[in-house]
Amino acid sequence: MQRRRLIEGVGSFLCGVVLSAAVYETGLRQPVVGPAAPAGDADPPADLAPPAADPEAPAISPEDAPADAPAIAADTPATPGDPYTPDANGSFTAYPPIHVPLPEWTPELAAKYPKHGLVTGLAAVVRERTERDAPILGILRAGTRVRTDAELSFGGGCTKGWHKVYPGGWICLNAGLEVGDQPPDDGTVATPRPRLDAAMPYEYWRVSHDGTPFFHRLPGFSEQDQADMAAKTWLSEHGRSLMPTATADRPPEVPAVVKEYLNAGFYVTVAGEAVKSERKFLRTLRGTFARKYQLEQREGSNFQGVVLRGEEDLPVHWIVRETPLQRRSGEGEALIKLEDKKPVRRSRYPFVRKVTIGTTRFYEDAEGNLMPEYAIGQSYKLKRPPGVGPEEKWVHVDLSEQTLVAYAGDRPVFTTIISTGKEPGMTPVGVHRLQSKHIATSMRDQPVEDDAYSIEDVPWTQYFHNNVALHGAFWHGGFGLVRSHGCVNLSPPDARWLFGFTEPALPDGWHSVTPATGPFGKGSAVVVTE
Structure with a gap:
C-alpha cells in the first residue's frame, strides 16, 4: 500500500489551525456593520491550511453506479426527507440537522437571562469562564441572537466586561456584542448567515490574478491605479511572495485603502456586490472589496457518497x-x-x-x-473499537483505501471516498475524538514558495487531532486519491452530511462548538487505519 500512496497524483492541501480567539476580545476587529465597514488590520489566523491545487475532476454519473448525484442547490433547502434513507441511486436527499433545539423557554430561564444580545462583530468567542485564557466553548458569527444575564462581570482581561449567555459560557463585549432590554436591530449587520441546508454554507470565489488588491472600502480610480502599480512592482521584485499587511512593513507607494494583496489560487467568501464608477466590486465576508473581474466563482463538486441500510450493503x-x-x-x-x-x-x-x-x-x-x-x-465493515460505546456515532477513515464509513454503534450508515495526506504519517493513525466543529473556518499560510494559500471559511470543518480535520473541499474533485497535507477532504455535500451526523450537535444558532471543554457532550470518535 505504500507503493499505492506514492503514485497518487500531485495536488496537495495542507491542513492546520491556530484559533487566535483573543483578537476578537481585544477590540482589534471592527464591528461588521454597514456595507462599507472596514474589517480592520488584524485577521485572526484561524486555520493554517493547504496549498490549493486546482485540478477539477470531471463530473461523471454512470447509470449503474452514479458517482455524482444531482447537486443539492447551494441556495435552496435540500429535498425534505430522511437523511438515513437512500434514494434509488443510494444517495441521501436530506442532511442531518446541525443545531440541537433549545429546551422550552421557561419563566426561570427568562429571569436568569433577561437581556437580549446580538453579535455585531465578525465573530464572538464563548468562553467557559470570565477569563480571556479560559477554555473556548464555541464561536458565534455576526447576526447571531442570544439571551444574556442582566449584569456585567469584569476582569479576566476584558475591558468592556462579560455577559453570561444561554445556554452556557461568557462573551466579552470587546468582541462585538450589543445587549439591550429588547432585541437589538440586526438590520445593520452586513454578514449573511450560513446556508445550513446546502452543500456550501457561503458563496466562494477564487482569486484569478496574482497581486489582487483587497480594499478597506470602495476605492477611486486613482487609488486602484496606485494599488495596481504597487502590486506590479512588488511582483517583479519578490515574485509570488505575499506583500506584508502591516502598513509599516510594506512599500510606501501602497495606498492606505489597500488592506492586503492575494495571489491567484486563493479563495474568499463573498457577502455581496457593489458598483462604483461603473466598476463592479465583490464584498467579502470580512468586509473588504475586490474588483469582480479579478475573481471567479467556484461551486464545488456535487459528488455524493452512499447511505447504507446496514452491513449487508458493504463492501x-x-x-x-x-x-x-x-x-x-x-x-x-x-x-x-x-x-x-x-x-x-x-x-x-x-x-x-x-x-x-x-x-x-x-x-x-x-x-x-x-x-x-x-x-x-x-x-468495508470495521469492528467497533474499544472505548466507543454501542450507541455512539463514530467514523472510520482508511488511508490505504481512501474511504470513509460512518457508524451508529455497530451499524454502518454511510460511506464515501475521501482524500487524505499525500505522504505517510500526515493523517495520524489511531482512535481520536472530535475536538471542535466549525460550520466554516478560515485557513491561511503565506510561505515564500509558489504554493502559498488562503482559503476563507473552509466548510464543515471538524478537528480531531491537533491541526488535522475532516472538512469539505470545493477546490478539487479528486476524491479517492491522496492529495492533502493531513486533513481528510470530502466533497461539500458529503462533508455537510457528516457534520450533521457527528456529535455533539451545535447549540441553536452557534457557529462552532468545542466538545472537549464544554457541557455539550464528547465528540464522536474518528478511527484512522492504514
Whole structure:
C-alpha cells in the first residue's frame, strides 16, 4: 500500500489551525456593520491550511453506479426527507440537522437571562469562564441572537466586561456584542448567515490574478491605479511572495485603502456586490472589496457518497482510477484489456472477490472481469473499537483505501471516498475524538514558495487531532486519491452530511462548538487505519 500512496497524483492541501480567539476580545476587529465597514488590520489566523491545487475532476454519473448525484442547490433547502434513507441511486436527499433545539423557554430561564444580545462583530468567542485564557466553548458569527444575564462581570482581561449567555459560557463585549432590554436591530449587520441546508454554507470565489488588491472600502480610480502599480512592482521584485499587511512593513507607494494583496489560487467568501464608477466590486465576508473581474466563482463538486441500510450493503467498491477491465486469455493466464469496458472514476462497481495473478492483486466481478487493486477503493465493515460505546456515532477513515464509513454503534450508515495526506504519517493513525466543529473556518499560510494559500471559511470543518480535520473541499474533485497535507477532504455535500451526523450537535444558532471543554457532550470518535 505504500507503493499505492506514492503514485497518487500531485495536488496537495495542507491542513492546520491556530484559533487566535483573543483578537476578537481585544477590540482589534471592527464591528461588521454597514456595507462599507472596514474589517480592520488584524485577521485572526484561524486555520493554517493547504496549498490549493486546482485540478477539477470531471463530473461523471454512470447509470449503474452514479458517482455524482444531482447537486443539492447551494441556495435552496435540500429535498425534505430522511437523511438515513437512500434514494434509488443510494444517495441521501436530506442532511442531518446541525443545531440541537433549545429546551422550552421557561419563566426561570427568562429571569436568569433577561437581556437580549446580538453579535455585531465578525465573530464572538464563548468562553467557559470570565477569563480571556479560559477554555473556548464555541464561536458565534455576526447576526447571531442570544439571551444574556442582566449584569456585567469584569476582569479576566476584558475591558468592556462579560455577559453570561444561554445556554452556557461568557462573551466579552470587546468582541462585538450589543445587549439591550429588547432585541437589538440586526438590520445593520452586513454578514449573511450560513446556508445550513446546502452543500456550501457561503458563496466562494477564487482569486484569478496574482497581486489582487483587497480594499478597506470602495476605492477611486486613482487609488486602484496606485494599488495596481504597487502590486506590479512588488511582483517583479519578490515574485509570488505575499506583500506584508502591516502598513509599516510594506512599500510606501501602497495606498492606505489597500488592506492586503492575494495571489491567484486563493479563495474568499463573498457577502455581496457593489458598483462604483461603473466598476463592479465583490464584498467579502470580512468586509473588504475586490474588483469582480479579478475573481471567479467556484461551486464545488456535487459528488455524493452512499447511505447504507446496514452491513449487508458493504463492501462497496469505488473506481478511483479509470482503467479498462481485463480478462484472462485462457492460455498461460495472459490478460487482455477490454478497452470498451472502462468504468468511470468515482463510480461504484460490483466486484465479488480478490485474486492474485503473478505478483499483482486484482478485484474480480461475477463474470470474471478483472481490475488492478490500485484502481479500487473499498469501503468495508470495521469492528467497533474499544472505548466507543454501542450507541455512539463514530467514523472510520482508511488511508490505504481512501474511504470513509460512518457508524451508529455497530451499524454502518454511510460511506464515501475521501482524500487524505499525500505522504505517510500526515493523517495520524489511531482512535481520536472530535475536538471542535466549525460550520466554516478560515485557513491561511503565506510561505515564500509558489504554493502559498488562503482559503476563507473552509466548510464543515471538524478537528480531531491537533491541526488535522475532516472538512469539505470545493477546490478539487479528486476524491479517492491522496492529495492533502493531513486533513481528510470530502466533497461539500458529503462533508455537510457528516457534520450533521457527528456529535455533539451545535447549540441553536452557534457557529462552532468545542466538545472537549464544554457541557455539550464528547465528540464522536474518528478511527484512522492504514
